[in-house]
Amino acid sequence: MSDENAAVRPTDTAADAPAATTPRPDVASLTALLDGEYAAVRQRVREVLPEHADLLAEAETLPKEAFRERVKETVLDLTADGHTVLGLPTAYGGGGDIGASIAAFETLANGDLSVMTKVGVQFGLFGGAILQLGTAKHHDRWMADIVGGRLLGCFAMTETGHGSDVASVGTVARYDAATDEFVVTTPDDASRKDYIGNAAAHGELAVVFAQLEVNGERHGVHALVVPIRVDGQPAPGVRIEDCGHKLGLNGVDNGRLWFDDVRVPRENLLDRFASVSAEGVYSSPIESQGRRFFTMLGTLVQGRVSVGGAGVTASKVALTIAVNYADRRRQFEAGEKGVEQLLLDYGMHQRRLLPLIARTYALNFAQEVLVGNLHSVFTASANGQEVDEKDRKLLESRAAGTKALATWHATRTIQECREACGGAGYLSVNRFAALKADTDVFTTFEGDNHVLLQLVAKGLLTDYSGGFSNLDQFGMVKFVAGLAVDTVVERTAARRLLERVKDVLPGGKEDHWDVEAGILDTDYQLAMFRFREEHLVETAARRIQGGVKAGRNPGEVFSDVQDHVLATARAHVERLVFEAFVDKVKAMEDGDERYAMELLLDLHALSTIEADRAWFIEHGRLSTPRSKQITVEVNNLCRKVRPIATDLVDAFAVPEELLRAEALRS
CATH class of the missing domain: 1.20.140.10 (Butyryl-CoA Dehydrogenase, subunit A, domain 3)
Incomplete structure (x- = not known):
């Protein structure tokens, strides 16, 4: 490196310096380097996760419904210990630290990924939407029960006909001034809410994204809180369908939702960026409909940050298994007669795995920068400080790009590690089956890459x-x-x-x-x-x-x-x-x-x-x-x-x- 403080770096080639001269770093020091500012948070999650390690094996044998219940129990156990609510307000029992919440979420990816995903749906998406899009009345009404795990909910944005194109969702929320209510309607099957986590079994409320209509005029996509279950049964006018068995993450109850003229009080509109008066007057501090829409979505950027970080962690799990396996498994005589060579001593095996380690470290540090940016922007916003619009857009862009590269890296790394372990990698007990299946959706989770x-x-x-x-x-x-x-x-x-x-x-x-x-x-x-x-x-x-x-x-x-x-x-x-x-x-x-x-x-x-x-x-x-x-x-x-x-x-x-x-x- 050209940095004047750099250690002396040998310029020898493979021919004149044996690799065995490479000095051994201290593993604990490297862990501290990787863990960064939130090392203590990560360590606490690592300590509690082994208590739920049996779920990794049960996931392969339990029926879908039983697996979902075990995942729910695990999420509630983690919630009782405070590990899942670090990003929600302290006033309602949370930790009030968005950076810590991302660190905890990333670390959860060491364990069962259905648990991690359900945590993200419940506290990041559902709770985060009410926190970031709602106002004090919504926080006072629901946040304490969300933080306490007493109220489970959904984030109902994606539709069968519109995934990434959120601005064109078909669900409609029409204001009825005569009753002071919004009427939420699914006009056709293409507009049904689809792939919604927590919808098929456990969710009671849903934050529903719909086209807001007031006095016959459309004002773009807004979010409302809509009950979807009452006493465990579908709420009046709500139809629910299970998405069924998936490629992975079958501990998460993804479902479909239809709304047949479901009425909700006007106060259920999450109105941080726009409101409707009892008389039916729409108002917003953001004049442009397009800018208002992107501002609402921008407050939810933490989902992309979280998924990207989870992808990096999953890559770490795969590499830990594959590299240690390659340092034990011997194959073919390569020198001394009768002595087979370790897989990791073969140049091609090094080529397959070691650049992936380097890229994983690189993405870890890039993720650290991104989380720091997110924490700064969210903390400033929560404290009522003005956030520069360009800084917000830079954050959204960096979150989108890092998520794309990190999740593609996870897909590539897990597959390469599986192959590098040969037949052993194909056995479910060695975890690659679950890693491959459960992370595959990351490349389209929170936006197609x-x-x-x-x-x-x-x-x-x-x-x-x-x-x-x-x-x-x-x-x-x-x-x-x-x-x-x-x-x-x-x-x-x-x-x-x-x-x-x-x-x-x-x-x-x-x-x-x-x-x-x-x-x-x-x-x-x-x-x-x-x-x-x-x-x-x-x-x-x-x-x-x-x-x-x-x-x-x-x-x-x-x-x-x-x-x-x-x-x-x-x-x-x-x-x-x-x-x-x-x-x-x-x-x-x-x-x-x-x-x-x-x-x-x-x-x-x-x-x-x-x-x-x-x-x-x-x-x-x-x-x-x-x-x-x-x-x-x-x-x-x-x-x-x-x-x-x-x-x-x-x-x-x-x-x-x-x-x-x-x-x-x-």
Whole structure:
């Protein structure tokens, strides 16, 4: 690294330095590094989870209904101990710390994921919606019972016909001034609420997102609290259907809801951002319907932050099993006659697993930055402070992008770890079956990842402008078409940072930074990430403008550049993830732990560049010889990381009882 405080880093190649010289880091110190500010919260959850470890085995044998009841019991047990309500107000029995609540939720992902998901539905989505969208009267009425686990509820947003396109949901809430009530109606089957957690068995109330209609005028999507059960039976006018057996998370009672002219009091409208008077007068402090809608959704960003963090934790569980298994399992003679070689000593096995460890550490630190941002914004808002609109949009964008990369990483990591364990990985007792099944939905949970990356790209291309919230994808095309491309490019953080590269690289020659710098120079690595992002932003803007100027329909233009837009967003988030890793390492003191993190930092950077080397070669930033050099260095880094691989995964601190890995006991 170029940082003057960096430890001395050997420049040897695989030929002249055996990997066995890699110093061993202290595992407890690495755990503290990963746990960050909320280490005590994470440790408390780790201590209580083994008490519920038997649920992991029962999940494979219990009938669906019995499994759901066991999950509910476990959630209520955790609630009684205070582990699930850390983000809800202290005035009602919660912890009042949104950052702590995310840390606890992420740590719950070490255990049964149905429990974690039900906690998220109950306290993050249902409780969070009432907290963030409601006002004091709603908090006083329901929050204490939610915190105490006495009132279970649902977050009823998604519909059969509209998932990510929330603004177009079909459910209608029409105000009836004669009775001072809203009439909630499901006009057709496409508008039924679908995949709703807690709906099929346990929920009593639902926060229902519906088109608000007052005096015949529609005011967009708003949220109301609607009873769905009374004394355990469907409430009048409410129809409930079980979604049935799912690919995973069968301890969560997902259901469908229809509302046949269900009447609820006017006070059940969650009115933090808009209200309706008894006389039928609609009012809102936010004049724009589009901005009002995005503001309401923005308050619920913690769901995306939570799911992304859970994906990182699930990756840690899979890697803990796979790496420790590879450090025990022997296969084929590779040297001394009669002595078979450990799987982890094979170069290909290192290639499969060790870059995934590096990326998991990187995402852990990126998630830490994101949670810090979320905590700051939510705390300021809760204290009545004005939150800068651009800061809020940056948070939403970072949450969307980090969630996408983290959950895709979980899917890839769990599959690779399963394969790396061979037949043992296929046995349910070694936990990969549950990990694969239960995390698969994370890539579409809280928003389809591709749609989320479009949100990220929209922010990049419009610089999170004042009109950002009002722009759909076609509006974004029109917006960008009206700008000078240089304006779009000059505003990007990547371009501003890239311009400084010439001051820190050899010779100060920006034109030659990619040739003259060493591949283990962190500034070189950052420059590669930044160049890719800046170039993709610029060329995406040019393609959009070219299409519109040619007279094509904005929808067609967007469809044609959609792959480019997604690549732009992904490059942006990968740069943020890498920068979070860099900042974490720079803040460390010299020692064995820092040296281990520097190895992982290089491995993450170079394996990421290597994975996209075709793009870098196509765009003149990577020569063929240097591309080959990067591959050689990735192999070399894997050999250096190999002696400390088990230390690196043991630092994830997954409780042994939760691994369930029979393969590790043989």
